[in-house]
Amino acid sequence: MKNKVKEILRIRGMRGAITAFVGLVIIYVVFGCINDKVFSLQNNLNLLRSMAKYLLIGIGQSFVMITGNIDLSIGSVVGMSAMVTASLMTRGVPIVVALLVSLLIGLIIGYVNGELVGKFQMPPFIATLGTMFVARGIAYLVNGNRNTDNIASILGKDQGKFFQDAFYYGKILGIYTTFWIAFLIFLIFTFILGKTKLGRHIYAVGSNKEASRLSGVDIVSVIKKTYLISAFCSVIVGFILCAQAGMGNMEAGNMYEMYGVAAGVIGGVSPLGGSGLLLGTFQGALLWQTLENGLNMVGAQVGIQRIVIGVIVVLAVLMDVLVRSGNVFSKKNKQ
Template sequence: MKKRSSWKRFFEIKGMRNALTAFAGLVVIYIVFGIINTKVFSLMNFLNVLRSMSKYLLVGIGQSYVMITGNIDLSIGSVVAMSTMLVAKLMTMGVHPALAILVALACGLLIGVINGFLVGKFKLPPFIATLGTMFVARGVGYIVNNNRNTDSINSTLSKPVADHFQNLFYYGKFLGIYNTFWIALIIFIVFFFILSKTRTGRHIYAVGSNVDAARLAGVDVNKTTTITYLVSAFCATVVGVILCAQASMGNMEAGNMYEMYGVAAGVIGGVSPLGGSGLLLGTFAGAGVWQVLENGLNMVHAQVGIQRIVIGVIVVLAVLADILLRNRKKN
């Protein structure tokens, strides 16, 4: 009886069914593409999928935190670009990678603080506030190297230092799996714990469920909102570092549409864009669904346009399902 009761409580966790549905969809999609093209099942392809989905998982974590409070962050992609350019530019000037990353992180978190203050304290609509910082961060990315991409980091750094940076964040492996995935997984575990097991996490859900009730209950809405935007900026900065390691240079156009990739990962995994519900477990599955679809459609030589249509339809259906479920509960 106890075992049964535990399973029942497990399935009754708010958002768990959506997360499990996303995981089931992930498995089905992977198997279907594998049947169409058996190369999908190859170990090399599987490892590449894990590495590629890590970027979607990271932006998904940040966007999910923000969406659970009922807000959105449009500046994610620009913070990715700004971070990539800053890290690469500093390294081409001979700055050690560790210091370059810290500078980029400080700049990224500053964008997060600004977003939090504009939305939480000054009550600007999140769409407008983060649209503004989106242009600001992207502009900084352009200014960093006078409106052009940076040179290769290998042109200035010693080969051992440059290789260590690239291996640490992209090309290297640990236990046979790319480091990129391990980095994303560690960050996922930390933020999963914060959201599901701490008072901060409870406050984030409370703000998204009913901001006025949360304020009356003693929740510091401004602080909580700012925390979610800091998480988003942190994750975006890490993605920027990963892209720099991947390309060994800074690209001004890096991160284009990544804010939408974050929305897709969260929504597909059951995080409600209306706020108050969703699990990072679902975001993990959502990022996997996105990447497996992208990978599978590439393997069957589908046009890029078809890929975007498929993803768009899935996102709309996921949001529609969330709205219908909420309306059903109200009735």
């Protein structure tokens, strides 16, 4: 039994996932004791629905971070997706066509990111900063520098309701469809990261690029695929925000790239590359949403919420740096 536990703890990123889970339970219980409405069924359903978008962008950012890179274009791709989708639908384009066009444009941004970072070896901060502005510019231009009209007013009440229920307001087995969409994507990408050659190569690239290259890993291809995954997840979040609002908002997804980083690092995904589990990202997204939800329930100001979450992110990254450098409890060890 003891050996089995040790074996589980040796899994890359498992310690971070467990730590996030323990923190999640503590935060949930503490806020629940302060305000028992935290434990209510409707609050928990809303919590899962709100957490879903953080989980999705966390998945995309986690894939990129495990290779030792970052994607700053996530939030802008979310906004672009919402605006392109809504703009097309308010022009009478069928829902499925609008979704596919939006997905294609998002994947093009992801492909460009992969080319710049992988093939041309541009610093990921600079490359994705550039595409961040491009994607946000498209979000502004696609409907003439204004938010779109209500989708239902053009498509009709039934079609508008169908789209909104599919991505936000509908329920399956009593739980909002938003959560089921995110959970299905989570399961698929967890399998890819943990059980496929691509997953092994992603960890290898993040651990040591030169060793991976000498081992025959196509580093450029691996990096491209992680940025495509990131773009795909961002586009889905754009659909969710579009369905939630019933229209396209040019500022949708603002700062979401940082939310993706937070969900990942809180759950133990290393921003330095080579380590992390999507299970941890799931816990990190849920912990963050629980913290945000709890602070709202007790009436904390938005500024306080941001400070608390920012401190947690910094501490999570600091712990990762200390563990990697071997400086944790170094004074105690020297004694």
